[in-house]
Amino acid sequence: MKKTFAVYQKELKHFFYSPIAYIVIAAFVIIAGIFFYLYLSSFVEAAFMDMIRSQQYRTPPQKFNVNLQLIRPFFWNLALISLFVLPLVTMRLFSEEKKSGTVELLYTRPLSSVHIVLGKFFAGVTFYLVMLIPTMIFMLLLFIYGNPEFWPVVSGYLGLLLLGSAFIAGGLFISTLTENQIIAAIGGFGLSLVLWIIGWAANFSGPGMAGILNYLSIINHFEDFAQGVIDTKHVFYYLLFSAFGVYLSLKSIESIKWKS
Amino acid sequence: MIEVKNLTRYYGEKRALHDVSFDVQKGEVLGLLGPNAAGKTTTMRILTCFMTPTSGTARVAGYDIWDQPMEVKNRIGYLPENPPLYSDLRVMEYLDFVAKINNIPKNKRQASIDNAIEKSGLGDVRNQVIGSLSKGFRQRAGLAQALLGDPEILILDEPTVGLDPRQIIEIRELIKKLGGDHTIILSTHILPEVEMTCGRVVIINEGEVVAEDTPGNLTKRLTGSERTIVEVEGKEEDARAAIQSVGEVLSVTKQKASTDNHLKFVIETQTDVRRDLAKTLVEKGMGLYELRAEAYSLEEIFLHLTTKEEAA
Numbered sequence: 001m002k003k004t005f006a007v008y009q010k011e012l013k014h015f016f017y018s019p020i021a022y023i024v025i026a027a028f029v030i031i032a033g034i035f036f037y038l039y040l041s042s043f044v045e046a047a048f049m050d051m052i053r054s055q056q057y058r059t060p061p062q063k064f065n066v067n068l069q070l071i072r073p074f075f076w077n078l079a080l081i082s083l084f085v086l087p088l089v090t091m092r093l094f095s096e097e098k099k100s101g102t103v104e105l106l107y108t109r110p111l112s113s114v115h116i117v118l119g120k121f122f123a124g125v126t127f128y129l130v131m132l133i134p135t136m137i138f139m140l141l142l143f144i145y146g147n148p149e150f151w152p153v154v155s156g157y158l159g160l161l162l163l164g165s166a167f168i169a170g171g172l173f174i175s176t177l178t179e180n181q182i183i184a185a186i187g188g189f190g191l192s193l194v195l196w197i198i199g200w201a202a203n204f205s206g207p208g209m210a211g212i213l214n215y216l217s218i219i220n221h222f223e224d225f226a227q228g229v230i231d232t233k234h235v236f237y238y239l240l241f242s243a244f245g246v247y248l249s250l251k252s253i254e255s256i257k258w259k260s
Numbered sequence: 261m262i263e264v265k266n267l268t269r270y271y272g273e274k275r276a277l278h279d280v281s282f283d284v285q286k287g288e289v290l291g292l293l294g295p296n297a298a299g300k301t302t303t304m305r306i307l308t309c310f311m312t313p314t315s316g317t318a319r320v321a322g323y324d325i326w327d328q329p330m331e332v333k334n335r336i337g338y339l340p341e342n343p344p345l346y347s348d349l350r351v352m353e354y355l356d357f358v359a360k361i362n363n364i365p366k367n368k369r370q371a372s373i374d375n376a377i378e379k380s381g382l383g384d385v386r387n388q389v390i391g392s393l394s395k396g397f398r399q400r401a402g403l404a405q406a407l408l409g410d411p412e413i414l415i416l417d418e419p420t421v422g423l424d425p426r427q428i429i430e431i432r433e434l435i436k437k438l439g440g441d442h443t444i445i446l447s448t449h450i451l452p453e454v455e456m457t458c459g460r461v462v463i464i465n466e467g468e469v470v471a472e473d474t475p476g477n478l479t480k481r482l483t484g485s486e487r488t489i490v491e492v493e494g495k496e497e498d499a500r501a502a503i504q505s506v507g508e509v510l511s512v513t514k515q516k517a518s519t520d521n522h523l524k525f526v527i528e529t530q531t532d533v534r535r536d537l538a539k540t541l542v543e544k545g546m547g548l549y550e551l552r553a554e555a556y557s558l559e560e561i562f563l564h565l566t567t568k569e570e571a572a
Contacts, residue, residue, distance in 0.1 A: 006360035010346070017348040105344035105405070108308040109361045110333040 003111055007119025008126075011093070015127050020088070028085050029134045035077040036138045043070045066148040067228065071139070075156040075226040078135060079219065082128070082164050083196060087188035089127055090171025091181045093120045094253070098179035103256070117172070117249045121242075124168040125161070132160060152228025159225020162238035166218060167192050169245025176252040192218070261286040261413065261443040262307065266316035269302050269467075276302045277313070277467040284460075289439040291458030291475075292447040299467040300447035301341055304415050307445070308338045321412060334363060337411035341418055343402025347391030351382055351401055354390055355408060364409045372409050379434060380404040395422040403431070407438075414438065416446040420453060432457050486532050487554045491517055491524045493547030499523050502544050506536040522549060 015021045047064045054061040097103045106116055136157075142148050171188035178184050199217030202210040214220055218241070221234040262284040269277040277299045284290045292300045305311045307318055309329040317324060323331040346354055355373045364372050377386055380400040385393060390401060399422055406414055419435065420428045435457050438444060448454060454461050455475045463471040463478075471478060492499050496514075503512055503525065510528040517524035527533070534551055541548050 003361050006357055010349075010357045013353065014346070014348060100344070100347070101340065101342045102344040102346060104305075104310055104338075104340045104342075105358070106361075108310050108333055108336070108338045108340075109358070110330050110363050111361045112330075115361070 003115040004119045004122075007111075007116055008123045011120050011123030012126060014092070014096075015089075015123065020092075021127070024085055024088050025131050025134070028081055028131050031081050032078055032135045033138070035081075036074055036135075039070050039074055039077075066142060066146050067152045071142070071148060071153060071156065072226045074138070075160065076222075078132075078160055079163055079222055079226075082160065082167060083192050084189070085131070086128065086164060086167040087171050087185045087192065090124055090168055090175055090188050091185035092175070093124060093172050094175040094249075095179050095181045095184045099181075107256075113250050113253050116253065117246055121165075121169060121172055121246050121249075124172065125165050128164040128168065129161065132157065132164075149228065155225050155228050155230045158230065159222050159234075162225070162235060162242075163218065163222050166238050166241040166245065169242040169249070170195070173245050173248040173252060176249050176256075195219075261288075261321060262445070263319045264303070264307070264316075265318060267303065267306055267313045267318065268315045269299075269306065269311070270314045275467055277306075279316070280464070280467070280469055281316075282462050282469060282472055284443055284445060286443055287440050288460060289435065289444045289446070289458045291454035291461045292445060292464060293449070293451070293454050293461050294447075294464035295449055298464045300464055301417055302467075303464070304338070304340075304417050304445065304447060307332075308336055308415055309333055335411055336413045336415055337406035337408065339402045339406040339414075339416045339419055341421075343398050344405070345390045345398055345401055348389065350389055351377075351386045351393075351404075354401065355404060358405045359408050362409050375410070376404040376407040379407055381430065396424060396427050399423055399431075400427075403434075410442075412443060414442050414444045414446075416444065418448055419446055420448070420450070428453075486529050488527045488529065488532075488534055488537065489524070489550065489552050489554050490527060490537065490541075490548075491522050491550035492541055493522055493549065494545075496523055498544055499525070499541070499546060502540045502546070503527055503537065506533045506540055507531060509533075518549075524550075526554075 043064070043066070046069075050062050050064070053059070097106065139148075139153055143150075167188075170191050171184070174187040174191060175184040178187070195216065195218040197217075198213050199220050202213040202217070205213060215237075221237045224231050224234055264280060264282050267277050267280040268275075280299070280303060282290075292303060294300050302311070306313050306325065307320060309325050309332055312326070317326055319325070320332045321335045323335075325332055346357075349357070352373070355376060356369070359369045359373055377383055380403045382397065382400050382404055385397055390398065393401065399419070403416070403419060406416065416435070420431050423431060432453065435444060435446065439457075439459070446457070458475065460474055461472070461478060462469055490503070500512065503509060506529075508530045510530065512528075513526045515524045515526055527537075532553065534553060538548060538551055
């Protein structure tokens with residue numbers, strides 16, 4: 001536990017001592033901000049037009065739900081941006097150690113592969129959490145100027161964190177396979193993207209297969225979280241997915257001993 | 261302290277080590293000597309449990325590398341060929357990290373780090389970012405890392421590479437000082453280094469142990485001939501005749517002398533011929549300027565051992 005924490009601390013230092021971290025966070029927040037602005041503008045415009053219409057025709061105004069029409073699609077977009085940005089976070093987790101030869105330090109110290117992999121995985125998740133925090137300002141604005149429901153926002157963030165963990169576990173595994181960070185990033189992105197779109201294939205396959213594909217699709221499980229529903233079934237999916245990624249990473253780094 | 265038994269290691273089809281065995285006693289400084297790609301690094305990587313051998317085993321401080329790798333790792337300080345450094349961390353942060361993963365208890369950690377910094381001469385750069393350090397300091401940072409926690413066994417892969425002459429002397433002094441309390445294996449392809457620091461040498465070539473002895477004994481055992489250097493003034497024919505007359509001469513090689521009218525020869529003989537040679541030369545009326553026995557350097561023994569005997 002202490003050693004896992006030592007690896008975790010070291011990884012966080014690597015993140016925050018390098019300029020890439022700030023570029024990644026800035027890119028994430030700026031892109032999220034643009035989406036937020038666009039959604040907010042169209043939401044406000046739609047609400048405004050409806051108000052005018054209701055006054056002209058003397059009909060009761062429609063119900064506009066911030067959670068459904070603004071927050072929910074915004075969460076979807078955060079998930080999408082995460083798909084693009086997280087490979088940049090995970091790419092160096094292992095590749096850099098391989099490239100610089102520091103694996104030789106890690107493997108010759110009394111440190112088990114569990115310490116190494118868990119430390120790195122949780123550091124990645126922590127970094128993602130730090131990325132998400134600035135986006136909460138957007139939510140805060142909604143709470144100041146409107147009255148959205150609170151819990152769907154919480155469940156949305158929980159969903160993002162679980163989804164992100166799954167991406168990070170997958171990316172970590174890809175990163176153990178190569179010493180080239182670019183390959184690690186592209187591989188991580190490719191893996192995440194395939195898992196993202198695999199649900200589409202369900203539309204064109206038989207009923208048995210469709211069920212499997214739908215279950216595998218990493219984004220299908222996100223839907224409920226964005227709507228404000230925390231279903232243990234989906235929580236379990238993401239935890240299982242992350243655990244599987246971590247397990248593959250473990251097996252991968254243990255095999256290095258035999259190969260190299 | 262360390263027993264290496266029949267280590268064999270293949271990289272795919274390529275054989276890196278073949279049936280390597282040797283022992284290291286407690287407190288001994290053992291030099292692993294060999295040309296590049298001889299298998300030194302592979303041997304060290306196996307001893308430090310970075311790799312597993314294809315067959316064979318080793319026991320380090322009584323623990324088998326197969327059965328109890330954690331116990332083995334616990335007792336070894338290891339400096340790999342390329343110091344494993346994180347260039348974005350400061351020296352202190354780096355050593356702190358290594359101390360934490362090294363099972364050093366919290367109350368001893370700072371003292372252990374300070375000690376390692378002092379021994380490896382890193383005091384002035386302890387707060388610098390490793391990426392900004394010169395090659396010499398990076399090497400020292402790698403060494404400091406290996407010294408953390410005062411391990412019983414130190415395995416140093418080419419510890420003086422990339423250092424300037426003054427630093428090399430310092431590191432060698434340090435290694436000598438550490439021997440005795442610590443059991444040390446160091447690898448190098450620089451021969452004087454072995455002669456200066458090691459009590460015993462294992463010479464590896466193409467994955468096999470070709471010789472194992474003290475540096476002094478190796479010189480004695482492997483040559484079996486005496487070498488004399490003589491510088492005279494006179495005619496070359498006369499000098500050669502005089503040399504041939506003193507006993508069984510194996511070879512005579514002419515070398516460039518210090519001045520033009522002198523002649524310089526390197527003579528290999530079975531026995532020491534200096535006394536007779538001096539007498540003969542002087543009797544023949546030749547001017548004798550230099551006459552001395554020259555020991556074979558490890559360099560030559562090494563070449564002798566490692567170059568394949570070809571039909572010559």
